[in-house]
Amino acid sequence: MIDSLSPDTQRFLRQVSGLQERINSAHQQITSGLKLSAPSDSPDQVGSLLLLRAEMERNTQIKANLDRFKTEVDTAEGVMASAVRILDRVRTLGAQGATFTMNASSRQTLGDEVGSLLEYMVGLANTSVEGRYVFAGDNDGVAPYTLDWSAVPPTGAYGGSDSTREALLPNGSRLRIARTAQELFDSSNPGENVFQAVNALREALYANDQAAIQTSLGALETAGDYLNGQHSFYGIAQTSxxxxxxxxxxxxxxxxxxxxxxxxxxxxxxxxxxEQSRFHYEAALKSRAQIPQQTLFDYLK
Structure with missing residues (x-):
């Protein structure tokens, strides 16, 4: 097949086509604000863009989760601060009850207040956020404790489960953000059992047993140190x-x-x-128009 276009004409058409593509591309970028609006615009960049968008989605989800965890941890830290203050008040009442000037009636009154504080502390252990019990572990639909003064102990058994709750951080590491009410208030280690220490003082006050009251003060001090450590856990989680x-x-x-x-x-x-592409495009057309378009027949006339 004989090509009817001369090499010069083919070069001209390629040049004009390239300039037109540059004009269209520049115009599209100006109107859309994008230089990559379709995969064909820059195929080698598409993979990188997809990876970046996936990373953005991941980071957005992590941030949303962290916002929820922050609410939970802030609440837990506030609860623990309240628990520390309550235990300090219990220790003050215990010190008052341990004095020789206290009689059975006065100690009964102190015992009533200690009981009220224990009830309040159980309420703290049952704190909920967004419909879930913060200190119930993974079984967060059930209140950790139910107070029953006729039971021994009155706080009953822990109703939650272990906690595996962790926050995924942007760097890919994980942070434990929760402890259970059992870990915080009802440890299997007697020296760390806050509920047990408070209830022991209550019973000693009701029994008007000065020696038992004095003994309970030592247990409360140990429990207080432990509770402060648990409070610090949530402070560190807040910071993290x-x-x-x-x-x-x-x-x-x-x-x-x-x-x-x-x-x-x-x-x-x-x-x-x-602007440059339009200039070159118009210049190319003008230059082409000035080329003589004579044929052999024109010379034979």
Whole structure:
């Protein structure tokens, strides 16, 4: 097959076609604000863009989870701070009840207040957030404790389960963010059992047993040290989650910048490209129009 177009004409058409593509591309970038709006615009960048978008979605989900965990941990930290204050009050009442000037009636009154404080502490152990019991472990639909003064002990058995609750951090590591009410208030180690120490003082006050009251003060001091340590756990978790949220926010900014580098157009550069391409396009057409279009038959006339 004989090609009817001369090499010069073919080169001209290729040049004009290329300039038209550059004009269209620059115009599209200016109107859409994007330099990569379809895979064909830059096939080698598509994979990187997809990976960045997936990382952005992951980071967004991690941040949303951390926001929920922050609410939970902030609540738990506040509960533990209240529990520490309550135990301090119980120890004060115990010190009052241990004095020689106290009689049975006065100790009965103190015992009533200690009982009220134990009831309040059980309420703290049953704290719920968004419909779930914070200290019930993974079985968070059930209240950890039910107070029954006729039972021994009155706090009963722990109704929750172990806790495996962890927060996934932006760097991929995991942070334990929860402990159970059993760990916090009802440890199997007698020296760490807050409920047991408080109830022992209550019973000693009701029994008007000064020696038992004095003994319970030592147990309360040990339990207080333990409770302070548990409070610190949530303080550390608060700090860690706050730092993780900051990290997630910084990652979000960085990922958006990386996506923008690939996807978003440089409008100033696109305008310049459009102007230059149009200039060269018009110049090419003008130059082509000035070429004599004579044939052999014109010379034979």
């Amino acid at each position: 989650i706050g730092a993780a949220l900051d990290d997630a926010a910084k990652r979000d900014v960085r990922l958006k910048e990386q996506v923008a580098d690939i996807e978003e157009a440089d409008i100033t550069a696109a305008i310049l490209e459009l």
